[in-house]
Amino acid sequence: MNNKGLLIVVSGPSGSGKGTVLKQLLRTDDNLFYSISATTRSPRERENHGEHYYFLEKQDFLDRIKNDGMLEYACYCDNYYGTPKDEVYQKLEMGKDVILEIETQGAMQIKEKCPEAIFVFIMPPSMPELRRRLTDRKTEDLETVEKRLSTAICEINLAYEYDYVVVNDTVSDAVEKLRAIILANKNSKNKMKKFIDEVLNYA
Numbered sequence: 001m002n003n004k005g006l007l008i009v010v011s012g013p014s015g016s017g018k019g020t021v022l023k024q025l026l027r028t029d030d031n032l033f034y035s036i037s038a039t040t041r042s043p044r045e046r047e048n049h050g051e052h053y054y055f056l057e058k059q060d061f062l063d064r065i066k067n068d069g070m071l072e073y074a075c076y077c078d079n080y081y082g083t084p085k086d087e088v089y090q091k092l093e094m095g096k097d098v099i100l101e102i103e104t105q106g107a108m109q110i111k112e113k114c115p116e117a118i119f120v121f122i123m124p125p126s127m128p129e130l131r132r133r134l135t136d137r138k139t140e141d142l143e144t145v146e147k148r149l150s151t152a153i154c155e156i157n158l159a160y161e162y163d164y165v166v167v168n169d170t171v172s173d174a175v176e177k178l179r180a181i182i183l184a185n186k187n188s189k190n191k192m193k194k195f196i197d198e199v200l201n202y203a
């Protein structure tokens with residue numbers, strides 16, 4: 001069997017609910033590893049260093065890029081975000097499926113570097129619903145909400161580049177769709193090639 005894990009890249013506009021969907025999925029799949037990103041943005045209320053993000057000073061972040069410590073990175077809404085490389089590769093080697101919850105510029109870098117990764121875009125049901133979700137969560141001021149909405153339009157334009165699109169209408173449906181996508185990809189002919197070869201070798 002090909003024992004290396006799957007690399008699963010999940011993007012979606014801020015407010016699409018991808019975090020909630022992933023949290024639920026992670027609760028029920030022991031083989032999934034959620035990659036903790038690094039960022040230069042300030043922690044929000046109830047966010048902890050090493051749990052939600054590694055919160056870094058800008059210079060520290062830039063040094064890590066220079067030292068080839070990031071699998072990808074992007075500047076998003078005036079802050080840097082990036083995926084620390086080593087842990088992702090270690091977990092994949094161990095056979096864990098690794099989830100990267102990242103924005104679209106970073107996802108396109110992964111597409112170049114790791115063409116075997118699978119790409120899932122989480123969509124809000126509509127733009128008015130996205131605005132409602134961003135406003136209701138009250139973590140950003142109105143100016144930031146407007147900025148995130150216009151960023152969302154650019155991001156949704158990139159949904160065409162992804163392998164799968166999951167509409168997050170209800171969280172439980174979105175989780176089931178994501179679970180089905182992962183299961184199907186674990187049984188793809190690419191993932192099963194080594195197994196087929198082994199069976200034929202002993203025929």
Ligand code: 5GP
Pocket residue numbers: 011012013014037038041072073074076081082083084101102103104105106107
């Ligand atoms: P937030 O500030 O709301 O936590 O995240 C803003 C955006 O940055 C989200 O779309 C989130 O998925 C993305 N993001 C989080 N971590 C990373 C990362 O490591 N790399 C990239 N490229 N984007 C990230």
